[in-house]
Ligand SMILES: Cc1cc2nc3c(=O)[nH]c(=O)nc-3n(C[C@H](O)[C@H](O)[C@H](O)COP(=O)(O)OP(=O)(O)OC[C@H]3O[C@@H](n4cnc5c(N)ncnc54)[C@H](O)[C@@H]3O)c2cc1C
């Protein structure tokens with residue numbers, strides 16, 4: 254029986270660009286080019302490795318996002334995923350973590366899954382909570398923030414490097430996992446992969462297809478509300494000295510003046 | 515006055531500093547009720563009372579250590595049901611964020627993560643009210659390029675707060691320890707913890723809690739040179755951080771990484787040596803009070819952030835600084 258893996262990938266504004274808020278205080282997705290969140294590349298990579306070790310596996314990349322989010326799916330397909338699902342609906346604009354997780358949960362169930370693989374956090378929202386919420390909603394084990402992951406005999410295992418300890422985890426499938434950027438570099442799509450991706454199926458779904466009420470999502474349905482967003486003032490220019498042999502002493506003088514020593 | 519649940523982060527009853535900060539912030543909203551799960555409540559309770567916890571709800575069970583996250587959610591949900599709080603505050607650690615998030619789904623509430631400040635908001639404590647009134651959480655977003663203020667608009671606000679967001683204030687109260695009664699749900703035993711290797715203590719302050727952090731990057735050029743960073747840190751009583759480049763090269767453990775995929779630090783003083791200041795690194799240190807850098811490249815973006823910068827070779831500047839600090843300490 255085939256191992257069905259769904260990888261949740263997010264399309265985000267490039268973190269190295271000048272990111273902004275729109276007038277409605279949602280993330281401005283126009284001003285800065287978007288791409289597949291770099292942290293979700295690690296999720297695609299681990300899914301590919303798991304599928305290579307399985308007898309038979311099928312990988313679906315799944316995104317909830319605007320039309321352009323298709324680029325993120327293309328990237329996943331060029332890396333080697335088999336098919337893609339894009340949930341796109343005008344009513345989704347401004348959806349927060351609880352809403353997104355609702356949509357992802359329905360979509361994952363629609364696709365059918367044994368294993369859901371997520372990134373450790375999105376590079377725009379950086380909450381890092383969606384995988385846990387997804388597991389809660391799906392009623393399956395959460396095996397999250399893994400730096401190593403493996404699947405065998407209907408079980409997923411992995412190592413979670415926490416603040417206080419490193420934990421070895423184990424759960425039965427189906428399960429939701431998330432992997433960190435310590436899990437291993439993601440592969441670059443090959444030329445062959447990029448060509449092949451063009452022929453792979455991309456299914457597009459809207460809220461109706463998933464049986465979700467528009468009131469449950471979007472800006473109006475959000476569980477949280479941004480009241481205001483202000484650009485942080487640039488830091489005032491500091492003193493910069495060139496070391497002519499006394500740099501360490503000058504620095505000590507500064508620190509003493511600030512009462513750090 | 516309504517009550518606010520505060521989830522206690524501790525090691526066998528030794529309460530971590532971020533929890534004391536939470537108690538201080540919680541008192542702006544209502545009377546803090548601490549939730550202490552696992553062992554050591556006898557040691558923790560007086561510390562929690564000292565910082566204003568009017569009640570301490572506790573439970574201990576093997577499940578908390580044997581399975582991941584969910585047993586703690588079950589217990590916190592029981593505390594929520596018992597208290598009907600105006601808000602739930604948790605520290606912003608990886609685990610606590612997950613606990614808070616799952617609780618939020620269960621109680622049908624919104625969640626705000628990684629707040630750096632929490633205020634009561636105009637209406638004080640509007641439990642379950644649609645927007646307005648509830649606590650306001652300040653966050654820094656887009657690698658600290660923006661500051662936002664947000665509210666939870668549906669349900670009881672669940673808010674996780676980053677370390678170093680408030681100075682813990684003592685506010686001693688008479689406090690009672692109460693046992694939580696509840697049963698674990700079906701999903702509690704879903705993810706087994708089959709092994710645990712505690713992190714070795716370095717004897718230095720906790721990175722996220724430290725008043726001073728000294729970090730080394732690719733410029734340190736080898737694990738064998740990191741002692742220069744450690745010696746400076748020790749002279750200042752600081753924690754040691756590292757850039758991802760230094761971590762990826764295997765020079766320093768990942769648990770010390772500062773940045774987007776490492777720890778966020780917000781100390782009084784951040785010293786960056788041999789670090790260029792990439793956006794992902796800045797995301798983790800940009801809100802530090804005073805920033806100092808040593809870098810041999812005068813064009814390095816880190817210099818845009820500094821209060822004081824030295825353009826020079828860290829192998830000369832850092833040891834000289836360490837020596838000077840030691841000398842001044844006399
Ligand atoms: C998704 C994602 C997440 C990331 N998360 C993080 C993160 O959490 N934390 C993080 O730090 N990075 C992160 N990065 C990586 C980040 O983009 C940079 O690559 C990294 O921060 C660079 O580390 P560095 O400054 O030490 O190295 P470099 O950029 O190579 O800079 C080294 C600096 O040292 C200086 N130098 C060299 N020799 C000396 C000397 N003898 N004396 C003085 N100065 C010297 C050089 O002039 C240079 O400026 C992430 C990247 C991505 C894509």
Ligand SMILES: Nc1ncnc2c1ncn2[C@@H]1O[C@H](COP(=O)(O)O)[C@@H](O)[C@H]1O
Nearest residue numbers: 261262317371372374375380381382383
């Ligand atoms: N809109 C989305 N579409 C698909 N996956 C998502 C979306 N948002 C978040 N995720 C997944 O959830 C992970 C954690 O996201 P977050 O909790 O938002 O930081 C990401 O790394 C993705 O795997």
